[in-house]
Amino acid sequence: MAFMHSAAVEALPTELSLWLSSATQIGEERSQWIMVSPLANFDSATTIELEVAVVGYAYADPAHMLLYTKEKIVNADGSDITDADNSDATLVNYGMHAQWSQVDASINGTVISQSSMTYPWRAYVEAFLNYDKAAKDTHLQQRMWHEDTPGHHDSLDSNQNLGLAWRRSRTKLSREFEMMGPLHLDICNTDRLLLNNCTLRLKLTRSRDAFALMCTKGTEKIKLLDVKLFIRRVTISPSVLLAHAQALEKSPAKYRVNRVDIKTVTIAQGMHSKTIDNLFLNQLPQRVIIGFVDNRAFNGDYARNPFRQKDKAKIMEAIVDDPDDPSDGTPVVLSGASVEVPHAVKKTRPPPQPSLCPICQEVLPSQTRLKTHTMRHKINDVNSQEVFNYEELSLETKAHDALKEMLQEPGAEKQEYVKKIIDSSQNMSEE
Secondary structure (H helix, E strand, O other): OOOOOOOOOOOOOHHHOOOOOOOOOOOEEEEEEEEEOOOOOOOOOOEEEEEEEEOOOEEEEEEEEEEEEEEEEEOOOOOEOOHHHOOOOEEOOOHHHHOEEEEEEEEOOEEOOOOOOOHHHHHHHHHHHHOOHHHHOOHHHHHOOOOOOOOOOOOOOOOOOHHHHHHHHHHHHHOOEEEEEEOOOHHHHOOOOEOOOEEEEEEEEEOOHHHHEEOOOOOOEEEEEEEEEEEEEEEEOHHHHHHHHHHHOOOOEEEEOOOOOOOOOOOOOOOOOOOOOOOOOOOOOOEEEEOOOOHHHHHOOOOOOOOOOOOOOOEEOOOOOOOOOOOOOEEOEOOOOOOEOOOEOOOOOOOOOOOOOOEEEEOOOOOOOOOOOOOOEEEEOOOOOEEEEOOEEEEOOOOOHHHHHHOOOOOHHHHHHHHHHHHHHHHHHHO
16 A cells, blocks of 8 residues: 555455446436637648547546548549559558647647657557457448458468558549548546547648558659548536636546557668667656568658568566566568467467468566556656556646536536545545
């Protein structure tokens, strides 16, 4: 208990809640989807900005936020592709997110996302690991997901690369196509609603056409025809709004998020080993996923698939805290008929084929993944003492007098509920 956060409360798993009955939800009255358009013309822009501002009795739900795009592939001069052009251009796998090199999110002017120009790999790995085959064969195709044939990721031949052939059939000859799906952002994974009078701003930076497209000629480009953002808007009970307004005067609202940090390391050509010191300083991650990609594909090459993973690694060793801890490393043997990767994902056997095979290594001792619990992230301070930190995003907002005037005093049956919220806020402020 010594390492618990001062604002945290003790919790028991649901398996031990044997005498609790189901609760009745009274805070949310109704919900609806609203559409948000870009702030400026996006025809030839390299960045697109969208702004979500919810006021009044409503909150926004970042977990239910969908991006919609309508686009087509055209020639370098902007003209439509015809049979005479002999073009074989199409999107890479998961093209909806491959076309954005970075997506920045900010709340009331404070940036809350990582800016590393590696958004396509985060989106690809999360989709690859979090969805099963049934999802990838159905609704994920709405985001232009269709996996490349193992061993033929860089092939432009439709007879060899069936995934590329599927995508090409939907984009050839400047055919207009639509894509829609959620964004891969930390704030989109929270289970809490965004307060009213807060402005969520998204800035989408486009990838190079050489990164998002695969083709022989290497001159085609993507033309955006329409971009829209859909987000769930929730109407909140007046009594809850009043309780939140009073609680915000005592302490800021807190949003628990699991941050995803992507780091890139360059391995020079001809090197057979690489030691990376101090990869993670202070706060340790829960899980580490490692992949190897070609540098030319990483920077964008019409003839190379940016998501093709290299599979020639033999040994990987991860050392946490204690460099004297004996370890033989994680064996990674992917040559010939042997496929022995204890922590690899999606091993192919038989026959052995090179494919996307990220290596996943657990770092924290506990593998509990409960949304209602907060994992303790180990941190080493300057005095080498073991402390723990909770990953929380604090959002400060003030209750407006106009909001109070709009709200009616809650009924007697809700006074106790409102008082609990205010008392809880007061306790956290005092601590």
